Amino acid sequence: MTGAKRDTYTPDSLLAVAVTVFNERGYDGTSMEHLSKAAGISKSSIYHHVSGKEELLRRAVSRALDGLFGILSEEAALGGTPVRRLEYVTRRMVEVLIAELPYVTLLLRVRGNTDTERWALERRREFDHRIAELLRAAAAENQVRTDVGVRLAALLVSGMINSIVEWYRPGGGPLAERELADAVVRVVFSGVRG
């Protein structure tokens, strides 16, 4: 391919390019040609790294899902009172969203037209179920309200956190990130009334 770069991509750096293109054009609207142009290497060079765009999607959403599910295995998510665990998980969800912003953004835009997309949606539902379980454990000990169903509360909490991808732009530094995580924890647990 005339004008193509020498292919010095690693799996991670190629994935980063692909995710940017997927988020800009939508996964359905992205062709191998678009990926080739964005990466500056030929399509055959891309096929040297991956079997096709669905493999790139699978790797990208896996990275987001691994980040999110990883939270649930962290020490503070496993021990302590249910409400403390829930608070920890809420904070970490915001942190993972910020740390893996393009990957989580892509995960949240997946609509379910391919096996990989359906699998990603299923894994998202599983994650929300895990949040609902934490809420259920906290409700059983009267640490959270019981007049809102745990499944609905889990969807509302996830929805609030996920909506951050719509407007958050990196660059505020660790302090801004900490403030955002603090704000989300406050609003989720005590509401705007405080």
Added chain:
Amino acid sequence: MTGAKRDTYTPDSLLAVAVTVFNERGYDGTSMEHLSKAAGISKSSIYHHVSGKEELLRRAVSRALDGLFGILSEEAALGGTPVRRLEYVTRRMVEVLIAELPYVTLLLRVRGNTDTERWALERRREFDHRIAELLRAAAAENQVRTDVGVRLAALLVSGMINSIVEWYRPGGGPLAERELADAVVRVVFSGVRG
């Protein structure tokens, strides 16, 4: 067009078909051919109703925006304490989202590639600013927390409400709708801890 229906569409019924297609395929991914097939009438029949797909988009997002901005002119949004007005607006946002689900869904997916899309994004931002103003008025009277910025709180509240389009499916009836609105008001104002 062979097999085409006689064109008995009203502006509203044609809009309903277009919005369904836009939500399924994405606005960018929808051609006049797709709209013609979905409506079962020829493209020239569609052009008899509208100048093109951007006019359909503008009408559709206008319907969602009119619903949302209309809330702010309702009596209970204009009178009473700021926190009561905010509570009223929160509840009505959920109700409008449910009543105009496909239109609000489309509005929330708009990304900004055309004049109409950029205008819709600008109007959404304006709406969030109005919510932030209500929060600011409530904070000035110590009716809401002041340790989270009003702009951020407005984005989080809107984000929670907007996320409902991702999973809500109509058919639960007025009671289910009421329960959802109640739950959102509770979580927004008092959090999951209650």
